[in-house]
Amino acid sequence: MDALDILKQHNIKATIQRVKVLEYLMNCSIHPSAEDIYMHLKNELPMISLSSVYNILIEFEKNNLVNKLMTDNNTIRYDYTKCKHYHIYYSDGKIEDFEDKELDNLISEYFNKNYPNIVNDNDINVVINIKNKKDK
Amino acid sequence: MDALDILKQHNIKATIQRVKVLEYLMNCSIHPSAEDIYMHLKNELPMISLSSVYNILIEFEKNNLVNKLMTDNNTIRYDYTKCKHYHIYYSDGKIEDFEDKELDNLISEYFNKNYPNIVNDNDINVVINIKNKKDK
């Protein structure tokens, strides 16, 4: 499904800015910051403003189209919400998707058995932090 | 071991500010922000400055005495590094420790089996997010 359809499906008014932001989020893999998105889109959409990018991301988050990823250096990164996945955070700032159905199941089963009714699957996240060689 | 000994053991000059910050981190369970720590200590240590709290926390982090916890509302919370544990983040801002040796082992074994030499145990974190009833 393309960006335009996704917006319609969520009853989000389809402005060119929103379509472009969503397309970028769907197609890039860098887990961009608001600034990253702004810089990338300025080429093809020179009128876009940083405020709009922020506004759009807030709207997308309300609709569960994106997930905020909090980072050590106080900038928020955005993750397009596709199927269940985790993240690897590298000390140099890179963020990678990490998908592992077997791990999902292992953890789901463990929590269902040991903490039933307290948490559900989507509440639980696995975060992997890796130090790049050069960083201390 | 008390705060003073811990500082000495890490070769960190034992100032009254550092001792008090460390004691508070060791004894409170709220996972305070820098501001929280500053507000709490002002009573018994009126001369302390917010800058010092920040400086001290940076120093503690370098020495692995504390862990930064990144939150949704862009404030950093601090966690005293005791034995391996995870965190439950509530939507109202509360952060709770979550300790479960069986879960540690389950995850360790899984990663050692499936991703040997790529990640080690301390790289892996489990994050639990829970929405309080009142929050949307």
Add this chain to the structure above:
DNA sequence: TATTAAATTATAATCATTCTAATATAAAAA
């Protein structure tokens, strides 16, 4: 007690994010 390197402090600066109010626009109505 004197020395000195390091820590603390008040304040200024930074920077990501949010707010504001004016303008523009998508989508529904006429």
Add this chain to the structure above:
DNA sequence: TTTTTATATTAGAATGATTATAATTTAATA
């Protein structure tokens, strides 16, 4: 198609957490 209207975008100001600066103070050693 044109008009209408609620909503979105925009530029710029404001906010707020954190970091940097430079002067002063202090812990620990000699």
